[in-house]
Amino acid sequence: xxxxxxxxxxxxxxxxxxxxxxxxxxxxxxxxxxxxxxxxxxxxxxxxxxxxxxxxxxxxxxxxxxxxxxxxxxxxxxxxxxxxxxxxxxxxxxxxxxxxxxxxxxxx
Amino acid sequence: xxxxxxxxxxxxxxxxxxxxxxxxxxxxxxxxxxxxxxxxxxxxxxxxxxxxxxxxxxxxxxxxxxxxxxxxxxxxxxxxxxxxxxxxxxxxxxxxxxxxxxxxxxxxxxxxxxxxx
Numbered sequence: 156x157x158x159x160x161x162x163x164x165x166x167x168x169x170x171x172x173x174x175x176x177x178x179x180x181x182x183x184x185x186x187x188x189x190x191x192x193x194x195x196x197x198x199x200x201x202x203x204x205x206x207x208x209x210x211x212x213x214x215x216x217x218x219x220x221x222x223x224x225x226x227x228x229x230x231x232x233x234x235x236x237x238x239x240x241x242x243x244x245x246x247x248x249x250x251x252x253x254x255x256x257x258x259x260x261x262x263x
Numbered sequence: 264x265x266x267x268x269x270x271x272x273x274x275x276x277x278x279x280x281x282x283x284x285x286x287x288x289x290x291x292x293x294x295x296x297x298x299x300x301x302x303x304x305x306x307x308x309x310x311x312x313x314x315x316x317x318x319x320x321x322x323x324x325x326x327x328x329x330x331x332x333x334x335x336x337x338x339x340x341x342x343x344x345x346x347x348x349x350x351x352x353x354x355x356x357x358x359x360x361x362x363x364x365x366x367x368x369x370x371x372x373x374x375x376x377x378x379x380x
């Protein structure tokens with residue numbers, strides 16, 4: 156099973172700042188089958204990025220994904236108030252799909 | 264629009280079973296798989312398994328093998344997840360999600376299953 160480790164656990168930033176979230180895999184993720192999700196309290200997760208770097212439908216271009224192999228990054232170029240939430244990475248390239256433990260993005 | 268609507272909250276006793284439904288609309292049901300993911304209170308996301316709505320093939324998380332069964336009813340575009348021999352640590356919100364091979368999108372609204380004596 157591929158273990159995904161997200162860092163930091165909590166990120167405290169102000170609106171307008173740039174956020175950089177990391178997701179490291181215990182082994183290479185096949186064909187960059189890496190996705191990022193945003194979850195707000197009381198809501199279901201929402202797909203932001205798939206294939207490591209492709210934005211899902213309707214996702215603002217301030218969200219971008221990068222990386223390959225074992226190291227992946229989600230970048231939010233300029234934080235809006237609605238971006239403060241928990242973010243999860245997911246690998247779906249193996250038969251046993253796994254999620255990272257999440258990064259909480261909070262307002263500083 | 265593409266939508267997944269799940270059944271309502273359940274309260275079960277330890278040892279019982281629960282069956283959660285997930286009704287799809289807005290797309291051709293048999294063209295995509297459905298995955299199930301759960302989230303214990305205050306915790307992260309845990310993948311439970313996947314079912315092909317085309318042919319019923321399944322892939323379950325090893326941790327749940329033998330206790331979980333996922334099925335579909337193509338006549339009503341509904342997916343089901345049954346979990347047996349419930350324990351207190353099965354208390355969680357259970358989500359279904361469409362799984363097109365490009366991430367999970369969309370997700371159902373979630374179903375809270377509480378296991379308590």
